[in-house]
Amino acid sequence: MIGHARVGIGVTILDDFDPVGNRVEGNVVSGNAVDLGYWVLGGATDVFGNCFTDNTFDTSSPAEIETVMPCPAVAGTIDAPLVPPLNSPDGPKYGDIPAPPAQPTMPGDVTAFAPRPTFVEPSLDLITVPDAP
Secondary structure (H helix, E strand, C coil): CECCCCCCEEEECECCECCCCCEEECCECECCCCCEEEECCCEEEECCCCEEECCECCCEECCCHHHHCCCCCCCCEEEECCCCCCCCCCCCCHHHCCCCCCECCECCCCCCCCCCCCCCCCCHHHCCCCCCC
């Protein structure tokens, strides 16, 4: 992102959702009010597993963002500036949207959670490797 009035790439809270586990890596950003930003609560702020690495940028908030929030992410807190969170666009909130009608290709209870997958140890004997050319 180049030339944005607020931020090139920002990791922030949105409504009631905290940003968790984001890796901001390998971007080229410049000419923004802030090129790379992390804003959640301001002051002593949990990093929530977010990290920044190998970006090309001029400005960041907090300053030296790749030093204070390196990858891989390190648990802890940083001294983050207080910036008003970005709000969702106008329109209905996701929780106010009614459930869809029955879906012929999706049988079952549309309000039920999908079953969690179970891990099955692969049998290495069943894996074949092609001969080298």
